[in-house]
Amino acid sequence: AGRKAAAATRLLLALIRTVPALLWAIVFVVAIGLGPAAGTLGVAMYTLGYLGKLYAEAFEGVDPEVVEAVRGTGIGRLQLARYAIIPEAVNSIVSQLLFMFEYNVRASSILGFVGAGGIGYYLMGYLQTLRYDSLTTALLVTLTVVVAIDRASAALRARLLLSPTGPGQ
Numbered sequence: 577a578g579r580k581a582a583a584a585t586r587l588l589l590a591l592i593r594t595v596p597a598l599l600w601a602i603v604f605v606v607a608i609g610l611g612p613a614a615g616t617l618g619v620a621m622y623t624l625g626y627l628g629k630l631y632a633e634a635f636e637g638v639d640p641e642v643v644e645a646v647r648g649t650g651i652g653r654l655q656l657a658r659y660a661i662i663p664e665a666v667n668s669i670v671s672q673l674l675f676m677f678e679y680n681v682r683a684s685s686i687l688g689f690v691g692a693g694g695i696g697y698y699l700m701g702y703l704q705t706l707r708y709d710s711l712t713t714a715l716l717v718t719l720t721v722v723v724a725i726d727r728a729s730a731a732l733r734a735r736l737l738l739s740p741t742g743p744g745q
Contacts, residue, residue, distance in 0.1 A: 586632065593625030597683045615687035615694055619680050627676055634668035635661050670736050674729040681725055685718050 595603075601618030608614055638661050646660035662669075688696020695718055702711035 582632075585628075589625045589628040589632075591625075592621055593629060595622070597622035598686065601687045612694060615684060615696075618687060619683055622683075623676050623680060627672060630672045631665075631669060634665040634672075637668075638664040671733060674733055678722065678725050678729055682718075682722055 597619050599618075600621040601615050604614035604617040604621075608617070642664055643656065643660055647656055651659065684694050684696070685699070686696045688694045688698065688700055695714060698714055699711060702708070702714060
């Protein structure tokens, strides 16, 4: 039953990941109407598929010797995950989570083009009204935010990611 559930979950995540965030946003605009909720749900669906796959791979990539050594102590599945699998995969988990946050900020900037709100709404308006000076300003602000998030993410990763000698060393 475990292998069938894993295969079904992988298939579901692949289906979710196949649809780009922009198309998910369109689906949610149709389902719930215009606005930022549709954009948020669209980005969240794509993120679910993407992170689900990467986390599954991170968990599967844990050294089997570590898993067997901890399993040999007689602990249950939840304790195995808590004390062996998650600690061994934490670097990948944190790194991918921070990357997806940065990606989602960038992706959300275009969702306004489908009526999902956000800065994309303003970008679309500036394009339609030929206000290229305002469009340039909005793009520069978006670039500044993305660069700031990238730097903050890099600093956070450097502090949080575990090395063989411990955090931040």
